[in-house]
Amino acid sequence: QVQLQQWGAGLLKPSETLSLTCAVYSGSFSGYFWSWIRQPPGKGLEWIGEIDHSANTNYNPSLKSRITISIDKSKNQFSLQLTSVTAAETAVYYCARGRVVRGLITSYYYMDVWGKGTTVTVSS
Amino acid sequence: SSELTQDPAVSVALGQTVRITCQGDSLRSYFPSWFQQKPGQAPLLVIYGKNSRPSGIPDRFSGSSSGNTASLTITGAQADDEADYYCNSRDSSTNHLLFGAGTKVIVL
Numbered sequence: 484q485v486q487l488q489q490w491g492a493g494l495l496k497p498s499e500t501l502s503l504t505c506a507v508y509s510g511s512f513s514g515y516f517w518s519w520i521r522q523p524p525g526k527g528l529e530w531i532g533e534i535d536h537s538a539n540t541n542y543n544p545s546l547k548s549r550i551t552i553s554i555d556k557s558k559n560q561f562s563l564q565l566t567s568v569t570a571a572e573t574a575v576y577y578c579a580r581g582r583v584v585r586g587l588i589t590s591y592y593y594m595d596v597w598g599k600g601t602t603v604t605v606s607s
Numbered sequence: 608s609s610e611l612t613q614d615p616a617v618s619v620a621l622g623q624t625v626r627i628t629c630q631g632d633s634l635r636s637y638f639p640s641w642f643q644q645k646p647g648q649a650p651l652l653v654i655y656g657k658n659s660r661p662s663g664i665p666d667r668f669s670g671s672s673s674g675n676t677a678s679l680t681i682t683g684a685q686a687d688d689e690a691d692y693y694c695n696s697r698d699s700s701t702n703h704l705l706f707g708a709g710t711k712v713i714v715l
Contacts, residue, residue: 589636589637
């Protein structure tokens with residue numbers, strides 16, 4: 484059964500760089516999209532960005548200038564870097580595995596495996 | 608528009624049926640997926656595709672979609688179903704992922 488284990492610094496100061504890594508266990512890296520999602524306290528889910536096994540990236544346009552998502556296929560890991568964080572970016576950050584199934588008329592996409600989440604607090 | 612709209616909250620009596628809706632233009636090209644999230648837990652996929660359930664998800668959860676509106680239905684709601692529910696889809700023009708703001712389901 485595929486599992487995602489994530490880790491990274493949990494306490495940052497404003498303007499620092501957030502860095503998180505997610506390791507994929509017991510599953511293939513190829514054929515999927517690997518996403519980062521965050522959730523501020525008491526709020527909804529926000530998609531940050533994704534990468535596929537060929538290292539093609541797709542970012543939330545509101546964060547694009549500050550994000551880098553990368554993969555290390557040799558380690559079955561993918562990572563998120565978010566520069567110049569602010570207190571408003573205090574959130575639980577999740578990694579997730581996604582898959583696209585394309586149809587003639589309607590396609591579908593789903594994220595079936597999630598990490599447990601990393602709480603990141605940005606405070607001076 | 609590249610948004611998914613959900614009602615903030617809905618209540619249902621124990622054992623009754625509740626429908627949660629999600630609206631957005633992206634749903635014309637992509638079926639949504641639906642997540643259940645309980646406090647302190649990661650989201651859990653409950654419905655994906657036209658109406659598929661991952662292994663372990665009770666069959667009281669079902670999904671449907673027509674045009675720009677999709678629905679998640681819980682038939683015979685249980686106390687354990689009280690949670691936040693999010694819809695998720697992909698915008699076919701930008702390829703960006705979208706989440707609805709979530710619907711809180713309260714089981715009375």
